[in-house]
Amino acid sequence: MAGSPVQVTGTVLTTRRVDAYHALTVVAPGIADRFRPGHFVTVAVGGRDSSLLTRRAFTIHDVKPDYGGTVELVFGVRGPGTAWLADLRARDTLDLVGPLGRPFPLPRDPCTCVLVGDEHGAAPMFALADALQQRGCRIDFVLGAPSADRVFGALRARRMGETTTLTTEDGSLGMRGKVTDVLPGVIADARADALYACGPMETLRGVTAIAVELGVPVQVAVEESMACGIGVCMTCVVPVIGDDGVTRMVRACTEGPVFRGERVRFDDVGTIPFDALGAPGGRHV
Amino acid sequence: MTADLRTYLAHVELPNPVLTASGCGGTGRELAQFSDVHRLGAFVTRSITMAPRAGRPTPRMAETPSGLLNAVGLQGPGVEAFLERELPWLAERGARTVVSIGGGTVTEFTALARRLAGADGITAVEINLSCPNVEDRGRVFARDGAAAAEVVASVRAATPYEVPVIAKLSPDVADVVAVARACVDGGADALAMINTPVGMSIDVDTMRPSLAAGTGGLSGPAVRPLAVRCVWQVHAALPGVPIIGMGGVSTGRDALELVLAGACAVAVGTALFHDPYACPRVLRELEELLQERGFDRLADAVGLAHRPAGAQTRSRSDLEESSL
Numbered sequence: 001m002a003g004s005p006v007q008v009t010g011t012v013l014t015t016r017r018v019d020a021y022h023a024l025t026v027v028a029p030g031i032a033d034r035f036r037p038g039h040f041v042t043v044a045v046g047g048r049d050s051s052l053l054t055r056r057a058f059t060i061h062d063v064k065p066d067y068g069g070t071v072e073l074v075f076g077v078r079g080p081g082t083a084w085l086a087d088l089r090a091r092d093t094l095d096l097v098g099p100l101g102r103p104f105p106l107p108r109d110p111c112t113c114v115l116v117g118d119e120h121g122a123a124p125m126f127a128l129a130d131a132l133q134q135r136g137c138r139i140d141f142v143l144g145a146p147s148a149d150r151v152f153g154a155l156r157a158r159r160m161g162e163t164t165t166l167t168t169e170d171g172s173l174g175m176r177g178k179v180t181d182v183l184p185g186v187i188a189d190a191r192a193d194a195l196y197a198c199g200p201m202e203t204l205r206g207v208t209a210i211a212v213e214l215g216v217p218v219q220v221a222v223e224e225s226m227a228c229g230i231g232v233c234m235t236c237v238v239p240v241i242g243d244d245g246v247t248r249m250v251r252a253c254t255e256g257p258v259f260r261g262e263r264v265r266f267d268d269v270g271t272i273p274f275d276a277l278g279a280p281g282g283r284h285v
Numbered sequence: 286m287t288a289d290l291r292t293y294l295a296h297v298e299l300p301n302p303v304l305t306a307s308g309c310g311g312t313g314r315e316l317a318q319f320s321d322v323h324r325l326g327a328f329v330t331r332s333i334t335m336a337p338r339a340g341r342p343t344p345r346m347a348e349t350p351s352g353l354l355n356a357v358g359l360q361g362p363g364v365e366a367f368l369e370r371e372l373p374w375l376a377e378r379g380a381r382t383v384v385s386i387g388g389g390t391v392t393e394f395t396a397l398a399r400r401l402a403g404a405d406g407i408t409a410v411e412i413n414l415s416c417p418n419v420e421d422r423g424r425v426f427a428r429d430g431a432a433a434a435e436v437v438a439s440v441r442a443a444t445p446y447e448v449p450v451i452a453k454l455s456p457d458v459a460d461v462v463a464v465a466r467a468c469v470d471g472g473a474d475a476l477a478m479i480n481t482p483v484g485m486s487i488d489v490d491t492m493r494p495s496l497a498a499g500t501g502g503l504s505g506p507a508v509r510p511l512a513v514r515c516v517w518q519v520h521a522a523l524p525g526v527p528i529i530g531m532g533g534v535s536t537g538r539d540a541l542e543l544v545l546a547g548a549c550a551v552a553v554g555t556a557l558f559h560d561p562y563a564c565p566r567v568l569r570e571l572e573e574l575l576q577e578r579g580f581d582r583l584a585d586a587v588g589l590a591h592r593p594a595g596a597q598t599r600s601r602s603d604l605e606e607s608s609l
Contacts, residue, residue: 004318005318007319007560007561007562044559044560051350051351051506052348053348053351053352053353053505053506053555053556053558053559054346054348054353054558054559055558055559095560097561224343225343225344225346227346227348227353227355227558228557228558228559228561230311230315230316230318230319230561231311231315232309232310232311232315232316232557232558232561233309233346233355233357233558234308234311234331234340234345234357234360235343235344235345235346235355235357236343237340237343237345237360238343248339249339249340249360254315269343270342270343270344270497271342272339272340272341272342276339277337277339278336278337278338278339278340278360278361278362278363279339280339
């Protein structure tokens with residue numbers, strides 16, 4: 001266990017633009033200490049008396065030991081909350097809760113891992129790559145996005161990875177297409193033993209389908225909209241098959257965000273599968 | 286000197302008036318990571334149903350100005366799993382637990398109350414009257430005084446006499462006082478208000494409803510004036526009935542507003558999503574506000590806004606200067 005989450009008022013250390021994204025480094029020692037790759041934090045947006053009530057969840061891109069411990073978040077501006085975050089300047093304060101969620105499980109022995117990051121889903125992959133390399137694993141990256149400015153971390157991936165394959169849908173960087181188009185080739189070339197993926201639900205579904213077909217274990221970090229991030233609001237549920245074979249609507253924030261890919265019923269996301277525990281009309285008493 | 290914050294739900298004493306609102310504190314374990322559940326006035330569970338429920342499809346939540354629309358659909362493991370795993374944990378930690386119950390028929394509510402009657406560690410039972418009544422074309426019990434009273438009476442009859450029964454009312458009614466009176470006549474020991482009014486939002490980009498369920502319950506500071514109005518009206522009509530006020534409480538000032546309107550306890554709901562420490566913070570702020578205003582006891586502030594205009598409140602300096 002990485003310990004329980006804490007709420008801290010962090011001070012913004014730096015803000016920078018990374019192509020289409022914003023990166024925010026915040027001093028938050030309590031969170032940095034407890035961090036494992038795959039963890040996320042939630043932030044309160046809009047300041048005091050904000051009319052935006054839900055916390056925004058972001059995977060932690062990186063932690064550094066500076067100033068007692070900093071965490072770095074990467075996000076794109078999608079609405080009023082992220083726009084407010086993008087306007088933050090150094091020395092502003094930010095209310096953070098973390099680290100939250102189930103981190104990526106790491107293999108016991110050195111093996112070959114392919115890390116798939118679609119758009120800013122690439123953000124948590126570098127801390128994971130660090131942890132895997134410390135265990136002697138070989139890393140291969142597959143990063144993708146609709147266009148070149150939305151491919152995150154290509155340079156760092158090239159430095160860290162044995163190979164790095166980039167894809168863009170418009171062909172402006174790397175191969176034209178999606179990460180799932182090149183993934184089977186990368187898995188075959190690297191003789192991958194394990195797969196890690198983060199990105200939009202549709203990408204994870206494709207990655208999982210490939211992993212299942214090729215018989216490679218896959219860990220996916222899902223992005224589901226959350227209100228609280230700590231497991232009380234029950235809004236971020238996804239249908240996941242448990243160890244006992246029963247499908248349950250489980251919270252992405254608490255039981256996830258990292259799941260074994262083949263356990264997530266991607267085809268049924270956004271619905272209540274008829275055979276889920278407690279589904280309407282079901283016979284579970 | 287600290288103010289006396291004890292409050293009573295019927296004959297049950299609570300050490301302080303700040304509760305969690307039903308469905309906003311998870312199982313208690315999630316909040317316990319941040320602050321002790323036994324320091325709450327009481328922990329109110331999500332609405333427990335007879336059978337496990339998977340709830341509604343996602344998206345279940347949409348943010349609105351100063352509010353939150355949700356349609357979770359009472360997801361939960363059912364009463365057996367609750368009694369086996371969740372209630373004993375709360376009891377072990379010394380939490381006072383108010384069990385919220387939800388059902389589709391009077392029979393289901395009664396069966397739930399019977400099932401809970403034998404369990405240890407239940408401080409009170411709260412009836413979620415905003416459940417659709419399957420025997421009345423899915424209209425919620427809280428809409429109709431007679432249906433609400435029937436549920437309250439049957440739950441009251443099935444619940445041990447020492448456990449108070451709380452009726453949770455909806456603001457989506459023509460006359461909240463009439464429903465409140467019907468519930469009290471049916472045997473409710475206390476009232477909780479407000480449940481979320483039904484709202485809706487449409488995503489103008491996808492041009493579809495924001496929630497998979499279409500409509501959802503609106504909570505957060507946006508509904509606080511509704512809560513204050515309901516508490517005010519019911520306290521004016523039924524001054525002897527304990528009221529748990531809730532609806533958009535996120536600071537001590539908000540809590541005090543409901544107390545002045547007539548609530549003897551206050552529940553914090555949506556604020557917990559924003560700030561997991563909301564309950565202890567609201568309590569501390571409420572205590573400070575009471576002290577600043579010269580109150581020695583919370584009870585002295587309950588319903589104080591109802592006093593006639595121009596009437597003097599008893600202030601601490603009056604007492605100090607009195608020769609008696």
